Amino acid sequence: MLLNKWLKAVAFTLLCVTQQAVADLTIEITQGNDRATPVAVVPFAWLGQSALAEDVAQIVSDDLERSGLIKPLSRSDMLSLPSQKSDIYFRDWSLLKQDYLLIGQVKPSVSPGMLTIQFELYDVVRQTRVLGEVISGKPSELRSRAHYISDKVFEHLTGIAGAFSTRLAYVTVRKDASGQNKYELKVSDADGRREKSILTTYKPILSPAWSPDAEHLAYVSYETGRPAVFIQNVYSGKRRQLTAFKGLNGAPTWSPDGNKLAVVLSKDGNPELYQIDLTNYKMKRITNHYAIDTEPEWSPDGSKLLFTSSRSGGPQIYQLDLVSGETERLTFEGNYNARARYAPDGTEIYFVHQKEGIFHIAAQELANNRLRILTQTPLDESPSVSPNGSMLIYATQEGSRGYLGAVSVNGQIRYRLPSQRADVREPTWSPFLTN
Amino acid sequence: MSGYRYRKPKKLVAEINVVPYIDVMLVLLVIFMVTAPVLTQGVKVELPEAVSAPLDVSEDDLPLIVAVKKSGEYVLELGPDKEQAIKPADLSLKVGKITRQNPGVQVLVRGDKNVEYGAVVQLMSVLQQAGARNIGLLSQPPEK
Amino acid sequence: MEFKKYSKTLFFGATLAVLAGCGGNAATQEQGSDSASDGQVQPVVTSDGSNTDSSVNGEQMGQDAQSMKDQAADAMAAMPEVETVYFGFDTSAIRDDSREVLDLHVAYLNANPMQNVVLEGHADERGTREYNNALGERRGNAVKSYFMVQGVSADRIEVISYGEEKPAVIGHNNAAWSKNRRVEIKY
Numbered sequence: 001m002l003l004n005k006w007l008k009a010v011a012f013t014l015l016c017v018t019q020q021a022v023a024d025l026t027i028e029i030t031q032g033n034d035r036a037t038p039v040a041v042v043p044f045a046w047l048g049q050s051a052l053a054e055d056v057a058q059i060v061s062d063d064l065e066r067s068g069l070i071k072p073l074s075r076s077d078m079l080s081l082p083s084q085k086s087d088i089y090f091r092d093w094s095l096l097k098q099d100y101l102l103i104g105q106v107k108p109s110v111s112p113g114m115l116t117i118q119f120e121l122y123d124v125v126r127q128t129r130v131l132g133e134v135i136s137g138k139p140s141e142l143r144s145r146a147h148y149i150s151d152k153v154f155e156h157l158t159g160i161a162g163a164f165s166t167r168l169a170y171v172t173v174r175k176d177a178s179g180q181n182k183y184e185l186k187v188s189d190a191d192g193r194r195e196k197s198i199l200t201t202y203k204p205i206l207s208p209a210w211s212p213d214a215e216h217l218a219y220v221s222y223e224t225g226r227p228a229v230f231i232q233n234v235y236s237g238k239r240r241q242l243t244a245f246k247g248l249n250g251a252p253t254w255s256p257d258g259n260k261l262a263v264v265l266s267k268d269g270n271p272e273l274y275q276i277d278l279t280n281y282k283m284k285r286i287t288n289h290y291a292i293d294t295e296p297e298w299s300p301d302g303s304k305l306l307f308t309s310s311r312s313g314g315p316q317i318y319q320l321d322l323v324s325g326e327t328e329r330l331t332f333e334g335n336y337n338a339r340a341r342y343a344p345d346g347t348e349i350y351f352v353h354q355k356e357g358i359f360h361i362a363a364q365e366l367a368n369n370r371l372r373i374l375t376q377t378p379l380d381e382s383p384s385v386s387p388n389g390s391m392l393i394y395a396t397q398e399g400s401r402g403y404l405g406a407v408s409v410n411g412q413i414r415y416r417l418p419s420q421r422a423d424v425r426e427p428t429w430s431p432f433l434t435n
Numbered sequence: 436m437s438g439y440r441y442r443k444p445k446k447l448v449a450e451i452n453v454v455p456y457i458d459v460m461l462v463l464l465v466i467f468m469v470t471a472p473v474l475t476q477g478v479k480v481e482l483p484e485a486v487s488a489p490l491d492v493s494e495d496d497l498p499l500i501v502a503v504k505k506s507g508e509y510v511l512e513l514g515p516d517k518e519q520a521i522k523p524a525d526l527s528l529k530v531g532k533i534t535r536q537n538p539g540v541q542v543l544v545r546g547d548k549n550v551e552y553g554a555v556v557q558l559m560s561v562l563q564q565a566g567a568r569n570i571g572l573l574s575q576p577p578e579k
Numbered sequence: 580m581e582f583k584k585y586s587k588t589l590f591f592g593a594t595l596a597v598l599a600g601c602g603g604n605a606a607t608q609e610q611g612s613d614s615a616s617d618g619q620v621q622p623v624v625t626s627d628g629s630n631t632d633s634s635v636n637g638e639q640m641g642q643d644a645q646s647m648k649d650q651a652a653d654a655m656a657a658m659p660e661v662e663t664v665y666f667g668f669d670t671s672a673i674r675d676d677s678r679e680v681l682d683l684h685v686a687y688l689n690a691n692p693m694q695n696v697v698l699e700g701h702a703d704e705r706g707t708r709e710y711n712n713a714l715g716e717r718r719g720n721a722v723k724s725y726f727m728v729q730g731v732s733a734d735r736i737e738v739i740s741y742g743e744e745k746p747a748v749i750g751h752n753n754a755a756w757s758k759n760r761r762v763e764i765k766y
Contacts, residue, residue: 038536077532080514089514094497097537204744206708226739227712248716248740251709264709269720271713292713308710314669315710336669339707352707359705379751381707400749426708 036071037099037157039064043075044104044119045083054142056106056117056149063150063164063191066406067390068413070157073098085120085129093124100124102153109136117142119149121156131156143194163388166190167430169208169217169234170395170404172422184422185219187234190386190429192417198234206426209253214430218242218252218261229263231278242276248294255298262286262296262305273307273320286320295339300346306330308338317351331364333371339382343389343409350374350383350392350409361394363409374411384428385409393417393427480504482575483548496541498571499533501526501562503546507554523557527565534566542567657690658766659683663747664722666760668703671717673725681722684764685729696731698722699763700740701747703756708742715740722762 041061046052064070073096082088083105093101104119114136121131131152137145144165151162169187176182185199185208199205203222210217211231218231224241227249232239243249247266254261261276273286273296287293291311298305305320315338317331331337336354343349346366353362353373361375361383379397386393389409396405396416402423405416417424480502502510508520511529521529533540542562546555555572562570662684664677673681688694700719702711719738727733748758 073536077535079529079532091497092513095499095513095533095537095540204741206712206742206744222741222744247738248712250712264713266713266716271716292710292717294713295707295709308707310713315706336706338710354706379704397751400751 036069038071038073038097039100039102039153039157040073040078040093040096040098041102042078042081042083042104044106044117045081047105047107048115049108052106052115052142053139054146056142056146057102057104059143059146059191060102060150060153063147063162064154066191066415067154067158068408068415069160070154085122088122090122090124090127098124100130100157102149104149106142111136113138115139115142117145117149119152121153143189147189147191160390161388161432163386163390163429163432164190165433166387167210167214167234167433168192168393168404168427169210169430170427171205171208171425173402173425174422185217185232187217198232198237207251208426208428210428210430211254212256212258212431214433218254220250220252229261231261247271251295253297256300256302262298264294264296273305286322297341299342300344306340306342306349308340317349330366330369331371332369337362341383341385343385344387345389348409350385352381352383361392361407372411374407374409375405377405380405382426382428386429387432391429393429395425395427480545480547481549482545482573496539498541498543499530499567500543500545501530501558503544503550503554503558505547505549507550509558523561527561530562530565530567534568538566539569540567542570543573544570545573658687659764662764663761664764665757666718666762668756668760669706669714671714671721673721681725682729685726685731688726688731688735689729694766695735695737696726697765698736698738699745699765700738700742701745701759701761701763702743703759704743704746704751705756706743708744712740712742715742718760718762722764 041057041064043055043057061072065072077096079092079096080087080089082101082103084103088101088103090101101122101124102119103122104117106115106117108114109116115138116134116136118134119132120129122128123130133152135145135148147164150164154160154162154164166189167187168190169185172184172186173181180202183201183203183205184197185205186195186197188195198217199219199221201221201223203225204220205222206220208217208219215235216231216233218229220227221230222228224244226244228241229243229249229252230239230241242252242261243263243265245265245267247269248264248271250264250271252261252263255275259278261278263274263276264271265274266272268285270290271292271294272288273293274283275286276283286296286305287307287309289309289311291309292315293307293309293311295308296305297307299319303322305322307318307320308315309318310316311318312329314335316329317337317340318327318329320327330340330349331351331353334353334355336352336359338352340349340351348363348365350361350363353360353371355373358376358378359380360373361380362371362373364371374392375394375396377396377398381395383392383394385391391406391408391413393404393406395402397403402425403416404424404427405414407414500512502512504510504520509523509526510517510519511521511526513529530542544555544558544562546558559570659680661680664680665674666672667674684696688696698719700715700717702714702718706714716738719740723733723736723738726736743759746755746759747761748755750756
């Protein structure tokens with residue numbers, strides 16, 4: 001009886017491995033944390049008939065491992081594969097030095113076409129269940145459900161909200177058969193899987209920015225022959241062109257309430273920040289300086305704007321208080337600091353910082369202006385913070401190929417998402433999904 | 436003063452450097468007396484009687500127990516398998532999984548007093564190759 | 580909201596969007612003539628209505644450009660051969676060795692008053708994309724000013740910045756970067 005269950009679990013694992021789809025982006029963890037919590041994520045038992053398309057436990061295990069804060073046990077080192085409490089021998093998991101054990105079952109639901117997924121997290125030392133839930137979904141939703149489980153487990157173990165159910169948007173470039181550069185705006189899960197192209201053009205695309213509801217992207221496309229700002233719904237594909245002014249139309253970012261877009265226009269002869277009210281399309285100029293003003297970013301409370309300005313010579317980061325109208329220079333270290341993003345709690349900023357010819361991603365605490373360099377590769381740009389504030393995704397280069405790197409805000413954890421086929425750039429991490 | 440400084444003579448180290456010995460023996464062997472009840476569960480084995488150090492079992496560092504039955508068969512006391520004999524190859528595989536995660540794990544051999552010497556030696560060799568570095572033999576306190 | 584169930588609509592919609600975005604309607608929404616700093620934008624909903632494919636459209640534009648080039652060549656044989664001038668790092672100052680090339684273009688433009696010109700500004704890959712876009716535009720504007728001072732009227736000149744998006748030379752070294760910080764003068 002027991003053996004039968006084990007066999008089922010093993011068979012389930014094998015089926016899932018053979019069915020795994022080829023992903024465009026694959027994760028390579030390059031630096032982890034020595035004090036990561038050991039957690040055994042046991043393959044979930046499948047109690048149905050035909051094989052499932054996704055290996056839920058493997059997705060959870062990969063998610064948790066990518067966080068760097070959790071060290072999942074390799075399946076090949078497990079002594080047994082329990083899927084219910086009565087099959088757990090806590091002593092065995094203690095011998096394997098595991099602090100926690102995640103087990104689960106997937107079975108056909110009573111409502112047709114639906115699956116029931118049950119998962120339980122056990123504290124191995126105390127031999128108690130600390131988390132457990134029964135959720136349901138369609139077979140096609142297993143990946144989303146797995147990320148949901150990762151979010152729950154991660155939050156329980158670290159106290160940090162999980163951001164595994166979020167998305168990435170980025171731009172890929174590759175030469176087509178005729179040697180032309182083909183640009184694509186793509187959206188994927190936070191782990192790089194389920195990649196979808198939402199725009200394909202032979203002219204540059206840049207600066208994608210998520211709306212706060214994570215349903216729209218604003219971006220710059222040159223498809224009309226000139227740069228223009230577009231807004232596109234990532235689900236329906238429906239889009240509108242927002243600006244087509246003479247000169248620059250760039251760097252769109254959304255206000256936290258989603259009602260305004262800050263953009264850069266040079267229609268009056270010089271790059272300045274503008275805000276466009278998306279409810280009535282009223283436009284207001286925000287900066288007025290003969291230098292370059294670009295790359296706006298709204299503070300989490302919407303009361304301030306960060307931007308890059310060359311008003312002191314080279315590019316430096318400034319903060320404009322939208323209430324008082326006062327502008328304050330924030331960066332003083334080095335001669336190139338640009339394209340800043342706020343941490344979700346507003347306590348620090350992340351930006352591109354040049355030191356000795358190397359373009360790093362750097363962080364600066366706003367309370368004491370202390371700067372720390374987070375990345376060491378030479379041409380890093382476009383930092384974007386995960387909505388839980390723990391990781392940054394950024395664009396970097398290796399040889400002539402651009403790829404995406406991720407680093408924790410404390411610099412301790414790193415991984416990369418290289419694309420097998422294309423140059424990847426301009427990553428941006430979505431907010432938490434609202435539904 | 437031209438850079439000369441009085442240098443204290445180095446203290447002589449009186450301890451034996453243990454590491455090379457372990458290297459030579461590969462396995463540190465200690466004989467323990469069974470005191471904790473956890474060690475007396477499982478397959479019935481008549482332990483040899485000997486006076487030796489009592490063994491403390493802490494919750495954080497549970498030992499892995501391998502019993503050797505009178506027949507010379509091995510029993511790895513894991514999960515539900517408290518009676519089932521295990522082949523040396525499977526034993527090696529399972530112990531290897533544990534030592535990879537828990538390199539300092541104490542492996543205790545609970546051998547029947549009537550077991551052939553060869554069976555115990557073979558077991559020690561298997562355990563050692565599976566990465567066990569800390570192996571102990573269990574005995575029973577002599578009856579008073 | 581579940582992503583997967585929308586994937587089909589999304590893909591279809593995106594295709595429509597690409598088609599529509601490349602149609603003529605988007606380009607006609609030029610609002611640059613309004614010089615007031617505050618104003619209103621007219622969003623163009625482009626997801627319904629389509630005619631051409633993105634790549635097809637690209638080819639047509641290429642043909643247009645080609646035919647324009649041919650006409651120009653007929654009108655005046657002395658179209659300057661060198662069409663690129665280069666710049667230093669993080670600067671839009673016109674170098675002395677660029678003046679000779681620019682003067683030839685000024686002469687050509689003054690001899691062909693119907694000829695318009697597009698100045699494509701570019702930057703090297705170092706630094707951020709949007710800042711480089713601004714830098715590319717500054718370089719284009721520097722050339723534009725040079726032309727205007729010598730009598731070419733502003734309405735004949737359009738500056739388009741590509742920032743670091745269209746490098747002339749691929750490479751992560753000074754030789755490549757110096758070739759990419761440039762303005763291309765296109766007729």
